[in-house]
Amino acid sequence: MTATRDEIIPLAGIACETNTGITTLPLSSEPSFAYWQQDIPSEYWDLDAQQLVEHVAIAREKLGSRLVVLGHHYQREDIIQFADFRGDSFKLAQWAAGQPDSDYIVFCGVHFMAEAADILSAPHQTVMLPNMAAGCSMADMADPDDVYAAWEELEEAGVADQVIPVTYMNSAASLKAFCGRHGGIVCTSSNAAAVMKWAFERGQKVLFFPDQHLGRNTGAKMGIPLDQMTLWNYNKPYGSLGGMTLEELERSRVLLWQGHCSVHQRFTVDQINAARQKYPGIHVMVHPECRYDVVQAADSNGSTEFIVRTITEAPAGSKFAVGTEINLVSRLAHENPHKTVFCLDPVVCPCSTMYRIHPAYLAWTVEELAAGRVVNRVSVDEETAHYAKIALDRMLTVV
Numbered sequence: 001m002t003a004t005r006d007e008i009i010p011l012a013g014i015a016c017e018t019n020t021g022i023t024t025l026p027l028s029s030e031p032s033f034a035y036w037q038q039d040i041p042s043e044y045w046d047l048d049a050q051q052l053v054e055h056v057a058i059a060r061e062k063l064g065s066r067l068v069v070l071g072h073h074y075q076r077e078d079i080i081q082f083a084d085f086r087g088d089s090f091k092l093a094q095w096a097a098g099q100p101d102s103d104y105i106v107f108c109g110v111h112f113m114a115e116a117a118d119i120l121s122a123p124h125q126t127v128m129l130p131n132m133a134a135g136c137s138m139a140d141m142a143d144p145d146d147v148y149a150a151w152e153e154l155e156e157a158g159v160a161d162q163v164i165p166v167t168y169m170n171s172a173a174s175l176k177a178f179c180g181r182h183g184g185i186v187c188t189s190s191n192a193a194a195v196m197k198w199a200f201e202r203g204q205k206v207l208f209f210p211d212q213h214l215g216r217n218t219g220a221k222m223g224i225p226l227d228q229m230t231l232w233n234y235n236k237p238y239g240s241l242g243g244m245t246l247e248e249l250e251r252s253r254v255l256l257w258q259g260h261c262s263v264h265q266r267f268t269v270d271q272i273n274a275a276r277q278k279y280p281g282i283h284v285m286v287h288p289e290c291r292y293d294v295v296q297a298a299d300s301n302g303s304t305e306f307i308v309r310t311i312t313e314a315p316a317g318s319k320f321a322v323g324t325e326i327n328l329v330s331r332l333a334h335e336n337p338h339k340t341v342f343c344l345d346p347v348v349c350p351c352s353t354m355y356r357i358h359p360a361y362l363a364w365t366v367e368e369l370a371a372g373r374v375v376n377r378v379s380v381d382e383e384t385a386h387y388a389k390i391a392l393d394r395m396l397t398v399v
């Protein structure tokens with residue numbers, strides 16, 4: 001079956017193509033429009049799945065070891081089949097920092113991951129993202145100007161020198177650079193607790209952005225009471241401390257940016273209760289981007305790599321209800337036929353931005369490359385990369 005461009009790109013977050021046909025995405029799966037993608041030649045949309053596989057395979061053979069394809073765990077099956085290396089955002093960043101052999105890295109993931117790969121990879125390596133419109137709606141919730149303005153307010157309130165800025169990997173390179181400049185650090189969901197400990201060894205408060213849930217869940221894991229973690233609402237006017245009072249600011253140890261992931265915010269405690277009722281003794285495992293009450297109710301939580309490892313290493317007969325993106329859960333169910341693995345939310349949608357990496361874009365990217373043309377290069381300017389690398393290098397050493 002071939003697909004038209006409009007079926008594949010979830011325009012306004014409504015429709016996308018799945019392996020089984022067209023599906024409807026809930027509006028909560030907010031699309032990211034931060035980056036612009038040029039139209040690719042229409043011939044690509046006339047190719048069926050098998051033809052696209054052949055196009056990618058032929059181009060890759062021409063490029064040999066000069067090209068490496070990286071795939072995040074949320075990529076759909078027809079993309080992950082091409083990945084030389086797959087992982088969570090931490091593992092993929094580690095890979096980019098330590099493998100200078102290839103000339104080209106095609107990153108099948110989202111924009112902030114490709115930016116991190118560009119910053120961490122060797123200078124001669126070129127990073128490409130098959131579809132530039134593959135952003136992250138959570139990352140877009142931390143607009144750099146809003147974060148800079150919040151910092152200015154903290155300076156005016158006389159507390160900025162006690163605050164360590166911590167940005168989640170899901171953020172623009174300029175925010176990673178901001179952290180590098182201000183004694184801060186980047187974290188991923190696999191090392192957030194270690195990073196927060198690192199930050200509290202250097203300051204009394206943490207400004208955590210963009211994901212309030214990962215920030216709150218991590219703070220709670222470290223024993224910080226909920227009333228010492230306060231939301232910074234970036235929609236509030238300048239000068240209002242993100243909506244908190246001076247007393248709240250004084251009392252707070254973690255200032256939580258009011259961002260979230262639309263995919264993970266959909267999971268609920270009711271879904272966990274329903275899974276436990278249906279399968280007594282089932283292990284409920286969720287990503288720490290889920291809400292606090294969901295993480296508290298689950299049996300375990302961790303990054304996508306943690307989820308993959310836990311299920312893969314479990315004995316046959318194990319049962320898991322998983323609260324994370326559906327492409328990963330479906331793959332785990334398929335790869336572990338002697339275990340029960342299902343998604344907590346029966347109508348969960350894929351991450352609509354990860355989903356924008358369609359094989360037609362991948363085929364176009366690698367065929368252009370095989371013809372000597374680099375398309376969709378993700379390149380961070382030198383100064384931003386310099387400071388962002390400081391924060392990313394700190395992240396890589398804190399595990």
Ligand code: 13P
Pocket residue numbers: 073087088089090170188189190261287289302303304305
């Ligand atoms: P991981 O670092 O766990 O892969 O998470 C990235 C992400 O975007 C989850 O929504």
Ligand code: SF4
Pocket residue numbers: 110135136137138139170261262263264289325351352353354
């Ligand atoms: Fe961003 Fe959520 Fe998609 Fe992860 S799942 S890339 S946080 S929108």
